[in-house]
Amino acid sequence: MIHTRICDLLGIVHPIVLGGMGTATTAPLVAAVSNAGGFGTLGTSAFNAATLDTEIASIRERTEKPFGINHLLFQIQEDMFTVTLSAKPTVAAFAWARKDQDLREYFQRAHDVGCRVMYMAGEVPEALRAADAGADVIVAQGTEAGGHVVWMASLPLLPMMVQAVAPLPVLCAGGIADGRGLAAALALGAEGVLLGTRFMATPEAPIHPNFKQAIVESDGHDTVLTEIPDLASQRVWPGAMSRAQRNRFIERWSGREWALRQNAQDVGRQVAAARAAGDIHNASLSFGQDAGLIDSIKSVREVIQDTIGEAETIIKDRLPSLLRQSGEAKKLTSGKKTASKGS
């Protein structure tokens, strides 16, 4: 059994967190992750205050376990944040603040109602800013991730962030879809992982079946960092690119962003219609490079159990088998020396 500080802090069995994904998390997915011993998080960008309230009630009907609510700080709406605060989830999760926003104010209000504060950052200075403002957990998001990202890859970013914000617990997000990723993240100093793409390819995820199948069929090499989806939805994301599949929609506007800006309203409508119809060629498909590690649609429970089982095997069997006793290692080294002397 893998047990880390994050398990105690959040009251969960397994150190696996569902990323609060604006268009891809609803009550059934959030509750399924929490019920399976992980930590479910609801993204809020697809809701208004009234529908958010209903969605939170629906999570509570499905689970008594802890869960979180995620807000994109650059577009946070006061009435929606008030709904979150009144619901008192275990975690108020935040990401993507503008440089001029005061994190301390939001974090304090969340702490005042008893929430833990989680902040996702793609760069060390941003993580330090959140740590200084009182965050309880930092998420190190690498550029491999689906959705909005910056430039640093998880492998160097995670240990840098762990060191920078110590002793705060850090979760690793981006590029993780199985136990190999979990074991690697733990080895680099993370207290757990936060997954997005892997949970999108589950029956519980609220996205069109064609999009789930597109993740299964992706070899992971077919995503790009682009501003095209944001231009089509007329949204200015502070300092981020979007990782999305390089499909017909992206190819049509690539290098012609100026023309997309001129036609954004129409294109935005077409993309929304394509999304509703499950048209994988003309909708914007956000997923991470780890789609290349996902070859089937599995239930949330299976995802969590398989990830934990695989990571345990790596930690218990593979890694110890790489270690040699010091005597054995000496014998090998001296054997090599003798051989080279003789040659």
Ligand SMILES: Cc1cc2nc3c(=O)[nH]c(=O)nc-3n(C[C@H](O)[C@H](O)[C@H](O)COP(=O)(O)O)c2cc1C
């Ligand atoms: C479709 C989609 C929507 C997302 N929306 C949000 C969001 O609203 N808030 C947020 O903090 N992160 C969001 N993310 C990022 C995830 O929280 C997480 O960092 C990422 O999915 C992890 O990488 P992975 O997809 O490789 O697992 C989104 C990701 C995707 C794929």
